Amino acid sequence: MTFEEVFFYFLAAGAIVSALLVITRKNPINSVIFLVLNFFFLAALYLTLKAQFIAIIQILVYAGAIMVLFMFVIMLLNLGDEKQLTDRVTWKQIVAIGLSLAFVMQVLYIVGFGETAEMETMSAKAVDIGTVEYIGKELFSQYVLPIEAISVLIVAAVVGAIVLAKRKFE
């Protein structure tokens, strides 16, 4: 086993275990912490795919900004481990887990026997397209319209969030 494989298996196992811990913890604060850990593992996986820009953005935006927002809301609402939120296993949950297992088996079957099974090596261009320079050039030439559209969407989201969280409409 090469060092690269060891590294990949370590990161993959870390990502899966932290994701499982996110959905099983009783206290939402613990879930947030494990979700941040999961984001760091994913950022490292992006680095193994030579996507430096996406890896940094992942840590800055997701682990930095979005998770702080989650943490802030949980602490604001003062949610402890509430009894009725984490109750016993119901038949609905068993059905949900069964269906999810069937789903993942199907996807793994497609992944294992589909066309992607032949792709063994990374493209030589992968090193170039992950850099900030390349992505910046693409974003402000070919993707200029989506960038502008998304900035409008962000403004709408900010206004919407303030309106929703405001105490009263006057």
Place this chain on the structure above:
Amino acid sequence: MIPLNFYLALSALLFTIGVVGVLTRRNAIIVFMSIELMLNSVNLTLVAFSAFLGDATGQMLVFFVITIAAAEAAIGLAIIIALFRNKQTVNIDEINLLKW
């Protein structure tokens, strides 16, 4: 070199964990976090394809997905705060105003 399949399989597993979280948990905030997990697993697929096909489009899409996720988290958490103010709970079984 790690084949593309390994990344796709990992991403499928992470996505399914997110789906299980959405379907089984009753706390609205943890449901939200599971949605973030699902978004992230799709991002991993996009970056993997981008690297293996040598095409930057996948990484552009990831950039936009992250932006949308930030907007969605802001709006979603604002909705949760508004709901909590009205019903004093984040249990999604008790928030059934639109259920007939």
